[in-house]
Amino acid sequence: MRRLAALALLVGGSLLVLARRRQSQRPSVSLYYDDGSMVTLERSAPGAERLVAAARGALGA
Amino acid sequence: MDADAALADLAEISSQVESAVVLSSDGAVLGSTSASNATAERLAEAARELLAAALEVPTGSTRELVQLEVALPEGSVFVVRDDSHTVAACTSASPTSALVLYDLRTCLRALSDQPESKPPKRRAGAADA
Numbered sequence: 001m002r003r004l005a006a007l008a009l010l011v012g013g014s015l016l017v018l019a020r021r022r023q024s025q026r027p028s029v030s031l032y033y034d035d036g037s038m039v040t041l042e043r044s045a046p047g048a049e050r051l052v053a054a055a056r057g058a059l060g061a
Numbered sequence: 062m063d064a065d066a067a068l069a070d071l072a073e074i075s076s077q078v079e080s081a082v083v084l085s086s087d088g089a090v091l092g093s094t095s096a097s098n099a100t101a102e103r104l105a106e107a108a109r110e111l112l113a114a115a116l117e118v119p120t121g122s123t124r125e126l127v128q129l130e131v132a133l134p135e136g137s138v139f140v141v142r143d144d145s146h147t148v149a150a151c152t153s154a155s156p157t158s159a160l161v162l163y164d165l166r167t168c169l170r171a172l173s174d175q176p177e178s179k180p181p182k183r184r185a186g187a188a189d190a
């Protein structure tokens with residue numbers, strides 16, 4: 001029983017680390033407004049691809 | 062404070078900013094941390110494109126965009142703006158976003174500060190009123 005719990009912890013921990021690494025590699029777009037609100041665009045949101053492309057242009061400058 | 066001085070301060074206080082550019086309200090480059098004009102212009106062009114793209118995002122209200130961040134695996138790009146200036150900066154991957162945005166807003170405030178006006182020099186022998 002103890003071995004099973006340790007194995008579950010090991011597998012679960014590894015999956016969590018992999019999931020976080022994958023998330024950090026995804027492009028993220030955040031827009032901040034004068035009323036204090038913030039919008040985070042998903043990849044499928046209108047304009048997100050254009051923003052990501054423009055940012056790549058800036059990083060390549 | 063002029064753009065070069067503000068950018069020099071930004072480079073000093075923010076270790077995460079790798080390159081930055083200051084634009085006027087009409088998009089002209091006022092200063093850059095890059096030694097090359099071509100590099101500064103490319104960064105400025107990208108900043109203008111980022112703002113244009115961000116302004117087209119439907120928000121459903123009359124709120125105004127003041128800053129944006131695009132985070133990519135290869136690095137992040139930040140743009141902050143007010144009525145008279147825009148500051149754009151590039152950082153390495155996974156920066157401390159809130160800190161970078163704070164430093165960029167500090168730079169923007171420095172740009173908006175009026176230069177200190179020197180008191181007029183008194184001529185020797187001028188009679189006091």
